[in-house]
Structure formats: C-alpha cells, structure tokens
Amino acid sequence: MGSNVLLIEDEPNIIEAIRFILARDGWHVQTHSEGTSALAAVLRARPDLLILDVMLPGRSGFDILRDIRACAEIAALPVLMLTAKGQSRDRAMAESLGVSRFMTKPFSNAEMLAAVRDLAAR
Amino acid sequence: MTGTRIRERRLMLGVRQAELARSVGISASYLNLIEHNRRRIGGKLLIDIGRALNVDAATLAEGADAAISSALRDAAAQHESARADLSRIEEFASRFPGWARLLADRQRRVTELERVVEMLSDRLTHDPFLSASLHEVLSTITAIRSTAGILAETEDLDPEWHSRFLRNLRDDSRRLAEGAQALVGYLDDSADVVGRQSLPQEELEDFLDARAYHVAELEEGRDDIDNLIAAADMLVTASGRDLARRYLARYARDAACLPMAPLVAAVARHGLDPAALAQDFGLDPTLVFRRLAALPAERGGADVGLVICDGSGTLTFRKPVAGFALPRFGAACPLWPLYQALSRPMAPIRTTVELSGRPARRFLAYAICQPVAGNGFDSPQVFESSMLILPEPGEDSAPAQPIGTACRICPRPACPARREASILADGFQVGMPAPG
Numbered sequence: 001m002g003s004n005v006l007l008i009e010d011e012p013n014i015i016e017a018i019r020f021i022l023a024r025d026g027w028h029v030q031t032h033s034e035g036t037s038a039l040a041a042v043l044r045a046r047p048d049l050l051i052l053d054v055m056l057p058g059r060s061g062f063d064i065l066r067d068i069r070a071c072a073e074i075a076a077l078p079v080l081m082l083t084a085k086g087q088s089r090d091r092a093m094a095e096s097l098g099v100s101r102f103m104t105k106p107f108s109n110a111e112m113l114a115a116v117r118d119l120a121a122r
Numbered sequence: 123m124t125g126t127r128i129r130e131r132r133l134m135l136g137v138r139q140a141e142l143a144r145s146v147g148i149s150a151s152y153l154n155l156i157e158h159n160r161r162r163i164g165g166k167l168l169i170d171i172g173r174a175l176n177v178d179a180a181t182l183a184e185g186a187d188a189a190i191s192s193a194l195r196d197a198a199a200q201h202e203s204a205r206a207d208l209s210r211i212e213e214f215a216s217r218f219p220g221w222a223r224l225l226a227d228r229q230r231r232v233t234e235l236e237r238v239v240e241m242l243s244d245r246l247t248h249d250p251f252l253s254a255s256l257h258e259v260l261s262t263i264t265a266i267r268s269t270a271g272i273l274a275e276t277e278d279l280d281p282e283w284h285s286r287f288l289r290n291l292r293d294d295s296r297r298l299a300e301g302a303q304a305l306v307g308y309l310d311d312s313a314d315v316v317g318r319q320s321l322p323q324e325e326l327e328d329f330l331d332a333r334a335y336h337v338a339e340l341e342e343g344r345d346d347i348d349n350l351i352a353a354a355d356m357l358v359t360a361s362g363r364d365l366a367r368r369y370l371a372r373y374a375r376d377a378a379c380l381p382m383a384p385l386v387a388a389v390a391r392h393g394l395d396p397a398a399l400a401q402d403f404g405l406d407p408t409l410v411f412r413r414l415a416a417l418p419a420e421r422g423g424a425d426v427g428l429v430i431c432d433g434s435g436t437l438t439f440r441k442p443v444a445g446f447a448l449p450r451f452g453a454a455c456p457l458w459p460l461y462q463a464l465s466r467p468m469a470p471i472r473t474t475v476e477l478s479g480r481p482a483r484r485f486l487a488y489a490i491c492q493p494v495a496g497n498g499f500d501s502p503q504v505f506e507s508s509m510l511i512l513p514e515p516g517e518d519s520a521p522a523q524p525i526g527t528a529c530r531i532c533p534r535p536a537c538p539a540r541r542e543a544s545i546l547a548d549g550f551q552v553g554m555p556a557p558g
Contacts, residue, residue, distance in 0.1 A: 011261050013290045017268035020283070024276070055257055084260035089542075106264040109271040 005116065006047035007031045008038050008064070009082065010056050018051065021109050022116060035059030039067045042074055049119055054083035054090065062093055069098045078119045082107075124168070127182050127189055129157035131175045134230050136237040137444055144334050145424040145444045146170040174444050176483065190215055193226035196233070240447075240531040249450075255305045262298045266291060324450075325362030326369060327440060329354050334419045335441050340374045341382045341416075347371060369439070373416065380405055380413045386421050389414075394422055394512050396488050397470070407470060407490055411510040415441050427485075427511030429460055433504060445483040446511050447527040455526040456539040459489035460509035467491045467505055474514055476522035478532050484514040484522050 005022055009015050010033045019029045032041040035056035042050060042064075050068070054061035061081060068074050081094050084105040094102050100122075101115055132142055143153040146167060155161040163171070164183070172179035181188040194211045198204035207214070215222040269287050273279070279287075330337075339345035347370045357363045380403055392398040394414055400407040417423030427443030435456075440448045448454070454461075459471045471489045476482050491507035514522075526532030529542045 011265055013265035013269060013294055014261065016286075016290060017265060017272060020272055020287075021268070055261075084257045084264070105260045106267045109268055109275070112268075 003027050003120075004045070004047045005029050005049050005051060006042060006045045007051045008035075008041065008056065008061070009033060009051070009053040011053075017109070018112060021113060025113055025117075027116070033057075035061075035064065038064045039071070042068060042077070043071075046074075047077070049116065050077055050079045051116070052079055052081050054081060054094075062097060065094070065097045065099060078122065080115055080119055123159045124163055124183050125157045125159035125161075128163075128171055128175070130189070131177055131182065132157075134233055135175060136234075137175070140331075141442075141444060142171070142174055144419040145174045147420040147424060176445065187215065190222050190226040193229045194222060197225060197229040240527075251308065252305075255301060255308065259298065259301045259305060262294050262301060266294045266298065269294065322359055322361035322365045323438075323440075325357050325359060326365045328356040329366055330369075330441070332356070334423060336416050336418045336423055337370065337373055338418075340370060341377055347374065372412075376409050376412050376416070379409060382413075382417075385413055386417070389417070389422060394426060396510055397472070406492070407488075408492055408506075408508045411488070411490075411508050414510060425513050428508065429454075429458075429511070430506060430508045431460055431464070432506055433464065435461060435464065438506075443485075443511050446477055446485055449528045452528065454528055455532065456541070457523065457525045457537070458509060459487045459523070460507050463489035463491040463509070464505065464507045467493070474520060474522040475525045478524065478526045478534050486512045486514050488512070 003026060005027045007015060007018055007022075007029055009018070009031070012033075015031050015033065019031060022029050030045050030047065032038060032045075033056075036058035038052075038056065038059060052061045052064060056064075061083070065079055065081065068077055068079065078100040079098075080101045080103060081099045082103050082105060083090055083094075091102050100119055103111065103115055132139065139153055139157070140150040143150040146153075147170075148167070152161065156163050168179045168182060172182050175182075177192055178188070181192045191211050194215065195208065198208050198211070269291050273284070273287050273291070337350070339350055340347070347367060350370060351357055351363050351366050354366070357366050384403075385399070388399055388402055392402065396407055396410045396414060399405075399414070400410045403410070411428055414426050415423070415428035417426060425443065426441070427446050427448075428439065428441040429437055429448060430439035431437050435453060437448070437454060442448050459473050459475065463469070463471050468491070471487075473487055474484060475487050476484045487509055489507060489509040491505050494504040494506050524534060524537075526534060526537070529537075529540050530544060532540075532544050534540075535544070
C-alpha cells in the first residue's frame with residue numbers, strides 16, 4: 001500500500017494534530033473539511049487510506065461512506081471512521097456500510113497511529 | 123394527613139400540581155392549600171383526586187397503613203412470585219411493620235428514579251441541543267488530547283510548531299470551558315422535570331399549558347392572534363412565534379366552525395364521544411378532536427389528550443393528559459392508534475389502549491388520518507394523523523391494546539414493534555431477583 005492519506009474532518013485543530021502525527025510517521029496527508037464535496041475530494045485525491053469523520057457540515061460521514069462503497073473506482077478504499085458519538089447504533093451503522101475500522105473520540109495519538117498502520121498493513 | 127398523602131402520591135407519579143389541579147377542575151393554589159393540609163377535603167373531590175392519581179380515595183384518607191399497602195401492591199404486581207401473596211399484604215404489614223415500610227419506601231423510590239431515568243434518557247437520546255453540545259465537547263477534548271500528546275511526546279518539536287500547538291491548546295481549552303459551562307447550565311435548568319423550553323414546539327406547549335389549552339381570547343373574539351403572541355413571554359424564538367401563529371389561526375378557524383357554547387351543550391348530551399359530536403354537527407371528526415381538546419378544564423377538557431403527527435410520524439402537537447406520558451423528543455410507540463391510522467388514511471379507529479407503566483393505565487383512543495386541506499391536486503399528498511385520548515369509561519375488563527410511550531422507556535420485552543432495547547429492562551430488572 002502507498003502512503004497517501006486523505007483526512008476528512010471539520011475541526012481545524014484535530015486536522016492539524018492528526019496531520020502532524022501522520023506526517024512524522026511518513027504519511028503524505030491531504031485534508032478536506034466539508035461533507036457535500038467529500039466524494040469528489042476522494043475521487044480527486046485517490047488516497048490509499050481515508051480517515052472520515054461522521055459529523056461533517058453538509059453531509060454525514062455515513063452518507064459519504066455509502067457512496068464510496070457504491071463507486072467501483074474507490075469501493076475497496078480502506079476507511080477509518082471517527083465519531084464523537086460512540087453509541088453502539090453508530091458503530092453498527094458504520095459496520096453495515098462497510099467501514100474498515102471505527103474509532104470513538106477522544107482517542108490517543110498512539111491509537112490513531114496504530115489504527116492507520118494496521119489498516120495499511122492489511 | 124390526607125393533603126400530605128395527596129402530595130406524596132402526586133410527587134411519586136411525577137404529576138405537576140397544576141396538571142392535577144386542572145384534571146380535577148380546581149385551581150393550583152387551592153390544591154396547594156389542600157396538599158399542605160390547610161383546607162379539608164372529602165367527598166367527590168377526594169374521589170376525583172384519587173382517580174387522577176390512580177389510588178383509592180380511602181388510601182388517601184386513611185393514612186400510612188393504606189399507603190403502605192398500596193405501595194406493596196404495586197411492588198407485588200411486578201413480581202410473579204409475589205402475586206400469589208397479594209391477599210396477605212395486610213397480614214404481612216401488621217406482622218412485620220418495619221420491613222413493610224422499608225419495602226414500600228424502596229418501591230416508591232424505584233418508581234421515582236425510573237421516572238427521572240426516563241426523562242434523562244429521553245433527553246440524552248433525542249435532545250438535539252444536548253447531542254450537538256456533547257459532540258462539540260468531545261471533539262474539543264479530542265483536539266486537546268492529540269495536541270497535548272504531541273507537545274508531551276515529541277522531543278525535537280520545531281519551535282514554530284511548538285508555539286502553534288500551544289496556541290491551539292489555549293484556544294481549545296477556552297472552547298472546552300465555554301462548552302462545558304453551557305452544558306452544565308443547560309442540565310441545571312433541566313433539573314426541574316418540566317425542563318427548559320428550548321424548542322419552538324415546547325414554547326408553544328408552554329404557552330398553551332398556561333391556558334390549559336383553552337384560548338379564551340379567541341373563543342370570544344376579543345383579541346387577535348398577533349396581540350396574543352406579542353404578549354406571550356414564553357414565545358421567545360421566531361420559530362416558536364411562527365408555530366404559535368399557525369396553531370392559533372387554525373384554532374380560530376375551528377372555533378368559528380364549532381363555537382364553544384353549542385359544543386359544551388352537545389357534550390352534555392353525548393359526553394366526550396367525538397363520533398356522535400361530529401355527526402351531530404356534520405363536521406370533520408378531526409376538527410371535533412381539536413375542539414374537545416380546547417374545552418375548558420372544568421368542562422371536561424382536563425380529561426382530553428390529543429396528539430397529532432405528520433406523514434413521517436413526527437409529533438407536531440401534544441396535549442398531555444394525566445397518566446398518558448408523551449415523549450418530549452423523538453419517536454413515540456409505533457403501536458399507538460395514531461400510527462395505525464397513518465397506514466389506513468380516512469379509516470377511523472376506536473380502541474382501548476393500556477399504557478405500560480406502574481400501574482398500567484387504560485384509555486380510550488380515537489384516531490384518524492386525513493389529507494391536509496388546501497394542498498391542491500398537483501402537489502404530493504400530505505397527510506396528518508390525529509389521536510384523541512379519553513379516559514376509559516368504567517371498569518371495562520375487555521382486552522386492551524398494549525402500548526407504551528417509546529421503546530426506550532417501555533418495559534414490555536416481547537413487543538412485536540420494538541425497535542430498540544429498553545433501558546428499563548437493562549437498567550433496572552437486571553440484578554433484581556428473577557421473577558417466578
């Protein structure tokens with residue numbers, strides 16, 4: 001697997017922290033912070049791995065994930081989903097839509113890094 | 123004393139003083155005097171209060187022993203193993219008065235706590251403000267945790283990045299403090315079961331509750347809608363005022379079609395029977411539903427509940443009635459006749475329902491779903507379903523449709539319409555002695 005990560009998240013300071021952590025680990029990180037145009041951003045960036053927040057302005061991460069899995073060009077993209085809503089129904093929803101991994105905020109930097117490395121190694 | 127026992131029973135059931143007063147046709151201040159034993163009570167009023175609180179008038183009048191017996195009966199009704207001993211409650215209470223009092227106190231406490239949990243769960247699950255606030259707080263904590271981790275764990279951090287992350291940390295800390303403060307303030311305000319009026323629909327309900335859902339000014343044509351809205355302190359948002367304007371416009375139209383005086387006279391003839399009233403006046407039954415819900419409390423309005431939903435099932439109007447809990451947020455029980463009617467437009471439904479709870483309460487429900495008027499021929503069909511909730515007449519032992527308030531706070535485990543687990547089953551019955 002390559003080393004391109006696309007991070008779709010609307011919280012600027014979370015973007016900055018995750019970008020820093022992953023960049024130091026050797027990842028090339030692109031970011032996007034809006035839901036409506038997120039699918040187009042994925043198609044444009046063609047990342048090796050996507051980190052996707054659930055609560056985004058314009059469109060939810062669940063809807064974006066559904067579109068990704070329905071789009072042949074990017075259907076197999078590994079997706080790590082982040083949510084501040086740790087309820088079991090959100091996890092079940094993400095799993096039913098084909099998420100690769102699901103993480104609940106707040107998480108530690110080590111957990112984030114381990115999850116990204118784990119997905120990349122699959 | 124009788125007043126004290128009335129107050130104790132009312133608080134145990136979570137019924138507001140104003141609500142109980144309305145339901146028995148007296149003022150809240152008079153009920154307050156009764157509850158503080160400053161007015162004597164007996165006869166019909168005591169019977170009415172007992173009925174509204176679902177307890178024998180004798181229990182209210184006779185005192186502690188009767189109250190303990192009542193609580194023990196409630197406790198026994200929830201445990202199969204104890205039901206066989208129901209007839210021996212008096213014997214148990216007299217032989218072991220300390221244990222009986224303890225058990226009765228625990229039963230009352232459990233009931234109170236269940237009501238608090240129901241309210242908080244309802245709020246946590248469906249309150250949009252709370253959900254958004256928690257999301258905001260958790261997102262900020264995530265940013266702080268990640269940034270703090272970078273600062274603590276990165277030994278060779280570039281000075282520019284160092285100051286940048288410190289600045290982020292400072293901004294996020296401030297944001298977290300503000301978010302947490304707002305959240306605490308919100309929850310503090312919600313400590314009162316009535317809760318803060320934060321949604322437009324709640325503003326309207328607060329406005330109507332203050333008038334017992336009877337807008338005398340519009341009945342008598344002595345005030346206009348804009349004046350009413352301008353004078354209402356509780357209508358604080360533009361959305362709330364807009365909702366009130368639309369509701370009051372419909373109220374005024376309904377009142378013009380079916381004025382209060384002939385309605386009250388007809389109710390004296392037919393009782394609260396909406397079918398007979400609709401036939402008598404040649405009017406749409408849902409208009410009659412709304413007019414019955416607008417009856418003054420002392421003319422029977424206190425016994426009338428009404429809920430209306432749109433085609434998506436969202437409750438757009440709620441007039442509560444004692445003993446029939448309506449969800450504050452989110453979806454209600456799909457077994458309500460309100461929703462059954464939604465799947466059978468224009469077919470009237472009349473059914474006896476039994477609401478889960480302790481104790482279970484029975485009501486007579488009338489429901490009908492109709493297209494919204496004035497929608498034109500070329501637009502999508504828009505439906506509205508209405509359900510009138512009336513007291514069940516007499517001690518009818520006929521089977522009733524079991525219903526709840528909402529899945530999350532409904533204790534019926536085997537309900538065919540269940541869409542999510544009940545917190546009552548998970549949170550309360552687990553760990554308690556298994557029945558049977």
